[in-house]
Amino acid sequence: MRITNRKYGVILSSPGFIIIVALVVxxxxxxxxTSFMRYTAVTRIGFTGFDNYKYIFSDRLFWLSLQKTAxxxxxxxxxxxxxxLLIALLLSKITRGSGLFRSLAxxxxxxxxVISGFIWRWIFNPNVGIFTDLLxxxxxxSEPLPIFSNPKLAMMACIIADAWVRIPFMTVFALxxxxxxxQGLYDAARVDGADCIASFxxxxxxxxxxxxxxxxxxxxxxNFRTIDVIFAMTGGGPxxxxxxxxxxxxxxxxxxxxxxxxxxxxxxxxxxxxxFAGYYVYLILKKE
Amino acid sequence: xxxxxxxxILERPLTSYLxxxxxxxxxxxxxxxxxxxxxxTRAETFxxxxxxxxxxxxLQAYHEVLFRSPILRHLLNSLIVAIxxxxxxxxxxxxxxxxxxxxxxxxxxxxxxxxxxxxxxxPISLLVPFYMIMSFLHLINTYVCLMLVNTFLWxxxxxxxxxxxxxxxxxxxxxxxxxxxxxxxxxxxRIVVPVSAIGIAAVAIITFLxxxxxxxxxIIFTNTRSVQPITVGAxxxxxxxxxxxxxxxxxxxxxxxxxxIFFSIAQRAIVxxxxxxxxxx
Numbered sequence: 001m002r003i004t005n006r007k008y009g010v011i012l013s014s015p016g017f018i019i020i021v022a023l024v025v026x027x028x029x030x031x032x033x034t035s036f037m038r039y040t041a042v043t044r045i046g047f048t049g050f051d052n053y054k055y056i057f058s059d060r061l062f063w064l065s066l067q068k069t070a071x072x073x074x075x076x077x078x079x080x081x082x083x084x085l086l087i088a089l090l091l092s093k094i095t096r097g098s099g100l101f102r103s104l105a106x107x108x109x110x111x112x113x114v115i116s117g118f119i120w121r122w123i124f125n126p127n128v129g130i131f132t133d134l135l136x137x138x139x140x141x142s143e144p145l146p147i148f149s150n151p152k153l154a155m156m157a158c159i160i161a162d163a164w165v166r167i168p169f170m171t172v173f174a175l176x177x178x179x180x181x182x183q184g185l186y187d188a189a190r191v192d193g194a195d196c197i198a199s200f201x202x203x204x205x206x207x208x209x210x211x212x213x214x215x216x217x218x219x220x221x222x223n224f225r226t227i228d229v230i231f232a233m234t235g236g237g238p239x240x241x242x243x244x245x246x247x248x249x250x251x252x253x254x255x256x257x258x259x260x261x262x263x264x265x266x267x268x269x270x271x272x273x274x275x276f277a278g279y280y281v282y283l284i285l286k287k288e
Numbered sequence: 289x290x291x292x293x294x295x296x297i298l299e300r301p302l303t304s305y306l307x308x309x310x311x312x313x314x315x316x317x318x319x320x321x322x323x324x325x326x327x328x329t330r331a332e333t334f335x336x337x338x339x340x341x342x343x344x345x346x347l348q349a350y351h352e353v354l355f356r357s358p359i360l361r362h363l364l365n366s367l368i369v370a371i372x373x374x375x376x377x378x379x380x381x382x383x384x385x386x387x388x389x390x391x392x393x394x395x396x397x398x399x400x401x402x403x404x405x406x407x408x409x410x411p412i413s414l415l416v417p418f419y420m421i422m423s424f425l426h427l428i429n430t431y432v433c434l435m436l437v438n439t440f441l442w443x444x445x446x447x448x449x450x451x452x453x454x455x456x457x458x459x460x461x462x463x464x465x466x467x468x469x470x471x472x473x474x475x476x477x478r479i480v481v482p483v484s485a486i487g488i489a490a491v492a493i494i495t496f497l498x499x500x501x502x503x504x505x506x507i508i509f510t511n512t513r514s515v516q517p518i519t520v521g522a523x524x525x526x527x528x529x530x531x532x533x534x535x536x537x538x539x540x541x542x543x544x545x546x547x548x549i550f551f552s553i554a555q556r557a558i559v560x561x562x563x564x565x566x567x568x569x
Contacts (some may be wrong), residue, residue, distance in 0.1 A: 005391045008472055011397060015380040016447060020399075023440040024406045030417035076536040087311060093304040103555055104312050107319060112501035114519045115540045118526075119318045122325070122533055130321060133337050164318065172559055177528025195295035202346030228503040228519070246412045250508070259416050266413035277408035 014169055031270075035263035040256070053266035062265070064240060065248040071155060072162075072230075072244055079163035080219050084170020085212065089200070091171070102175075104255045109168035113161075117232025120161035124148070151241030154234050158242050162229045166219060169267040173215035177208030210283075218278045245269060319544070326350065326537035333533040349534035358513045359539055362521030368431055369517055370499040373438040377446045377495045380439075382488070385450035390459060400451070403444040404424065411441060411504055422509060429510050437505040442495045449494075453487035454480060491555040493550050500546055517546055518543050 001009070056062050085138035087105055094101065111119070123129045135141045145287040147153045181204065189199050227246040230236065236243040249269065252262035325333060327345040353359045382412065388396050421429075426543055427433040457480055465475045481488065484567055503519040510516045522539050525532040 005472075006393040009387040009391030009393040009396065012383045012391065013393075014395070016384030016388075016403070016443070017399065019380060019439060019443055020402060020406065022411070022442075023436065026407070027414045027417040027421060027440075030420060031414060034416060034420070045426050067411075083311075087308070087315075090308045090311070093537060094301065094308065101308055101312065103552075106551060106555055106559065107548065108315055110497070110551040111319065111544045112503070112519055112547070114501075114503045114522060115543050116318075118522065118536050118540055119322050121531075122536070123318060123321070127336065128334060128338050128533060129339065130338050164315070167315070180546060196299045197291065197295050221408075225412050227412065231503070231507070232523075245408070246504075249412050249415060253416055253508070259420060262416040266416055269410050270413040273410050273413075274408055281405070282406075 004012050010275055031263050031266055034148045034259055037260050037263075039259040039263075048260070052260045053268075055261055056264055056268065061240075061251075062245075062248060063245070065243050065245040068155075068240070068243050069224060069245040072159060072242070073220055075155070076162040076166070076223045076226075077158040077216065077220040079159060080166045080170050080223075081212075081216055083163060083167040084215070085174050087167065087171045088178060089204075093176060105171055106168045108164050110167075112164055113165055113226065113228035114232045116161045116165045117158075117229040120157060120164070120229075121148075121233045124157045135276035148234060149238050151238060154238055154241050158233050161233060162223065162226060166222070170219060174208060174212060177211035178204060181207050214280065214283065217276060217283075221273055221276050221280070224276070225269070303358065316397040318377065321390055322537045322540050325533060326541050328534050328537075330532065330534050349538040350533050353538045353542065357524055357535070358517070359521060359524065359542065361513060362518040362524075363542060364518055365431070365515055365521070366500055366517040366519070369434045369438065370496045372431060373499040374492055374496045376435060377443050378437050378488070378492050381443060381446040381450050381491070382481070385447050385454050389451050389454040389466070390457070390480075391472075400447075403447050404443045411437075415504075415508055416439075418505075419508065426551065429512055429515050431515060433509050434506065434515070437509065438499045438502055441502065441505070442498050446491050446495055449491045450488065452490075453484045457484060483560065485558075490560065493554060493558055497547050497550060 035052055036047055036049060037045060038051065039045050080186045091098065091102055091105065108116070123131045123145045124131050126146050126148075131143075131147075132144045135145065136143075145153070147157050185203050186199055189203060194202070225246055227244065227250075230242050230244060230247070234242045236247045245265070246269075249262060252258050252265055256262075321340065324340065324342055326349050327342040327347070328339070329342075329344065329346055329348060332343055334341055387393075388400055422428050422433050422437075427436070439557075461479055461483075462475045463470070465479055466472060470478065500517075501519065502517070506517040506520045510520065513521065522536070522543055525535040525539060
């Protein structure tokens, strides 16, 4: 007996289907159900309606973490975007040794985020790090800069460590866009008397705009939920200066041992990111 | 007038090279100085002003990391989890991608869309449900747990990338092999897999690296050194009072090693694979 091609396709896809049901659908259902339950280590388990959500929305720490997340992701995304675009533009202009330069520009990508956190923690350390030393040698500051005890500077340090790993991604993204622009366009513009600023403004930018936008969306989506760097560098401190939403969710699990509020916070995070992602998916579907 | 001058300066190739060299030096400096720090003595890492190059290079830090700390254990844990995850993801992913790509059935596109949609879910959202499920199954602190959650993380992406490679495979080749008496499954392993080998290898490498680099689920679902991955275990040298920078640097080098090796030998394939996944997905 021969299996039809369609059935064969179904059989082949079944492992994927099983994984999706077991590792995505089931946890998601659990997440939503638990978010409406009183579920802690000490109380009796039962349904409580929207109590968990009410608790979170009246929790000062939640709003604080939301604010910190916004600052962190906007900062990291902005820095990644500008750095990536700049490097991509420069890489697209050179010809000799371009392969080597392109390879070198990719390397930070290979470094795990946690390790990036440790590395920059050392660089920015006021007592042993080279950043302070450099600034002092340049006579920009007269005594060590206590970066990790200053709320704003600590946030900036985390943003730099995060962007450092992600810049290559944005570079590749922008380069793919720039490389697909036919050289003829630039030649024609040159004949018409356009300098490189004008070519960038009127040729490069409009043609890679969509590509850049998608890259921007992906990076902001990722930054919104990343925690590795903060864990390695500040652990949310000083005080709660880098207390992002992911840390808030972890605290529900570890400190409060409250699965109900932890799930509710998870749902809120999911909805927030979905609004970003929904827009992104919409753009892709529109393109196809 | 000013603009003209700026444009003229920018147009010269030398400017691009100069700027690139400066920016890339800044980008690569952290890696290079970490490498240097790993060869310093501990006393030197605490001296002020800090040294940029090791004064008397020593392998002390590496010796400590490898033989007098649990780092080797963590590296082994990461290796086991990464290999396990990659195996699950690749076997499951290849079959599913082959089915979705070459043997379309009703709902195939829908299934693919669901795969993509799962990438939206922030891993941190599922922390609590995964924790509940894993506790219920008594899987907390096991390799299996880490492999499962990592499969959740990277499986959809792998399918998406693999499908984009297998999509390009000419269907006539499979059909003609089948006419010659080859079964569909054999055709897959004899023709499709070897021809798409580079793309498949790239996806496998990416899955391996991402699993290796994963931190969040590692720190939530394990709390004993016997299973903790290296990204979590690397905190070993970070004390409350004292951070042992030389050992941290050596650990950082070990942890970043797989990424740096893979990027050095297969960068083009990796970047291409990532782009195929990112642009379309």
